[in-house]
Amino acid sequence: MTLVIGVDSSTQSTKALVVEAETGRVVGGSRQPHPDGTEVDPRAWRIACERAVAEARADVSEPIAAIAVAGQQHGMVTVDADGEPVRPALLWNDTRSAAETEQFVAKHRPDRLAELTGSVPVPSFTVTKLAWLSEHEPAAADRVDRVMLPHDWVSWTLSEPGTEPATDRGDASGTGYFSPRTGEWLPDLLADAFGGRTPRLPRLLGPAEVGGRTTEGTLVAAGTGDNMGAALALNAGPGDVVVSLGTSGTVFAVTEEGSADPTGFVAGFCDATGRYLPLVCTLNAARVLTTTAALLGTDLAGLDELALRAEPGSGGLVFVPYLDGERTPNLPDASGTLTGIRRGNLTPENVARSAVEGMLCGLADGLAELRRVGVQARRVLLIGGAARSAAVQAVASGLFDAPVEVPEPAEYVALGAARQAAWALSGASEPPAWPVRADAIEPSSGGEAVRAAYTAAVAQIHGHVG
Numbered sequence: 001m002t003l004v005i006g007v008d009s010s011t012q013s014t015k016a017l018v019v020e021a022e023t024g025r026v027v028g029g030s031r032q033p034h035p036d037g038t039e040v041d042p043r044a045w046r047i048a049c050e051r052a053v054a055e056a057r058a059d060v061s062e063p064i065a066a067i068a069v070a071g072q073q074h075g076m077v078t079v080d081a082d083g084e085p086v087r088p089a090l091l092w093n094d095t096r097s098a099a100e101t102e103q104f105v106a107k108h109r110p111d112r113l114a115e116l117t118g119s120v121p122v123p124s125f126t127v128t129k130l131a132w133l134s135e136h137e138p139a140a141a142d143r144v145d146r147v148m149l150p151h152d153w154v155s156w157t158l159s160e161p162g163t164e165p166a167t168d169r170g171d172a173s174g175t176g177y178f179s180p181r182t183g184e185w186l187p188d189l190l191a192d193a194f195g196g197r198t199p200r201l202p203r204l205l206g207p208a209e210v211g212g213r214t215t216e217g218t219l220v221a222a223g224t225g226d227n228m229g230a231a232l233a234l235n236a237g238p239g240d241v242v243v244s245l246g247t248s249g250t251v252f253a254v255t256e257e258g259s260a261d262p263t264g265f266v267a268g269f270c271d272a273t274g275r276y277l278p279l280v281c282t283l284n285a286a287r288v289l290t291t292t293a294a295l296l297g298t299d300l301a302g303l304d305e306l307a308l309r310a311e312p313g314s315g316g317l318v319f320v321p322y323l324d325g326e327r328t329p330n331l332p333d334a335s336g337t338l339t340g341i342r343r344g345n346l347t348p349e350n351v352a353r354s355a356v357e358g359m360l361c362g363l364a365d366g367l368a369e370l371r372r373v374g375v376q377a378r379r380v381l382l383i384g385g386a387a388r389s390a391a392v393q394a395v396a397s398g399l400f401d402a403p404v405e406v407p408e409p410a411e412y413v414a415l416g417a418a419r420q421a422a423w424a425l426s427g428a429s430e431p432p433a434w435p436v437r438a439d440a441i442e443p444s445s446g447g448e449a450v451r452a453a454y455t456a457a458v459a460q461i462h463g464h465v466g
């Protein structure tokens with residue numbers, strides 16, 4: 001039995017899985033929490049990763065042949081000439097670079113940026129965070145020797161000293177200074193955002209290339225972004241659209257052709273297999289549910305029960321859940337709103353259901369945007385922490401304009417990283433064939449009216465944002 005480890009270094013935690021390379025069978029796992037906040041010392045991710053890996057392999061006697069890390073996208077990790085972080089990393093959900101984003105996009109024009117980089121950057125993108133650093137902390141910016149993404153940093157710190165940092169085209173495509181078309185960095189665009197500074201960038205690796213080795217000799221694969229990792233685990237192909245409900249909400253598909261959407265709704269990322277990953281991301285997903293559960297004095301199971309007792313449409317309540325600002329639509333300074341409140345409908349049941357509906361409506365809008373750029377949706381695969389919720393599954397089956405399936409509960413990002421590790425180990429032209437099982441959810445009705453009410457509420461509060 002050959003064993004590999006897949007790591008998911010995501011927003012709220014690190015998850016590690018020990019997996020049999022030939023079959024994809026999971027034989028060990030662990031989850032370690034991350035510090036809260038949108039600014040985090042990247043050393044905390046290394047410590048969480050070390051702990052998760054140690055715990056996941058505690059009951060396994062065989063050696064680990066390969067490891068790969070899939071991480072939260074976009075985060076800005078700045079490293080000085082001694083290899084130490086210059087300052088805490090700014091995460092994908094930190095919106096402080098909103099003003100710099102506007103200036104950068106106005107200067108370079110949305111259509112040109114979409115053409116060059118596949119995406120029109122929003123404050124999540126690394127390039128805008130570098131612009132913020134240059135503007136607000138120039139002395140720190142001057143000390144930056146290298147810029148990395150979270151997964152690059154974790155993979156690098158797992159590798160033996162002297163290893164050159166590396167990344168893959170999937171995660172690189174979320175920086176805003178990478179060309180999905182040519183597969184190369186765009187250092188001039190980076191330097192323009194970063195006050196003329198030219199920090200070193202990681203080597204770009206192919207999908208099954210080896211990045212290095214740990215001091216124990218374990219092969220370290222390229223790693224990738226977390227959404228690319230999930231797509232790899234699900235073996236997503238034509239007609240599959242993945243909706244992931246973690247801290248972020250994402251909706252994405254694997255395509256043969258890259259996208260370049262000048263409206264900025266669809267980000268034109270690369271995937272982890274040499275193809276493309278058009279994606280729409282919202283800032284507000286699973287935490288909308290935890291916050292609403294806390295408001296109602298219950299837990300997630302209690303929220304589920306309440307939401308399932310309410311009718312579709314939540315008695316007229318509409319929850320626009322921009323609790324942390326929003327990314328798609330690009331409203332970084334927005335806040336959330338509960339509309340349609342009347343004496344007769346303000347019940348815990350309706351509030352619970354409106355939170356689920358509001359969270360999912362943003363992603364149903366995302367699916368419509370993916371279709372606009374040519375993505376075919378024959379089924380929706382629902383994954384991520386909040387996909388475990390029965391209320392989420394029930395509401396989703398009426399909101400997405402395609403049949404919804406829920407893959408059996410698993411850590412799909414970590415599993416995708418493990419599949420990449422097994423692929424790099426095998427040296428084969430294709431990743432190993434691992435089975436994916438999914439259950440179809442009974443379709444429900446009433447979704448069209450829910451989406452119409454949501455669209456009307458967003459338009460009324462924020463103006464026309466489509």
Ligand SMILES: Nc1ncnc2c1ncn2[C@@H]1O[C@H](COP(=O)(O)OP(=O)(O)O)[C@@H](O)[C@H]1O
Binds near residue numbers: 246286290300385387
């Ligand atoms: N049964 C559930 N119902 C709703 N939310 C859930 C459930 N189980 C987990 N979650 C939520 O999922 C989130 C974690 O999901 P995950 O995909 O691991 O996120 P991330 O990758 O962003 O760290 C947490 O906010 C957690 O509260």
Ligand SMILES: O=C(CO)[C@@H](O)[C@H](O)COP(=O)(O)O
Binds near residue numbers: 226
């Ligand atoms: O920014 C994006 C996608 O572009 C997010 O999806 C991050 O990659 C964080 O993911 P989670 O930690 O929420 O899974």
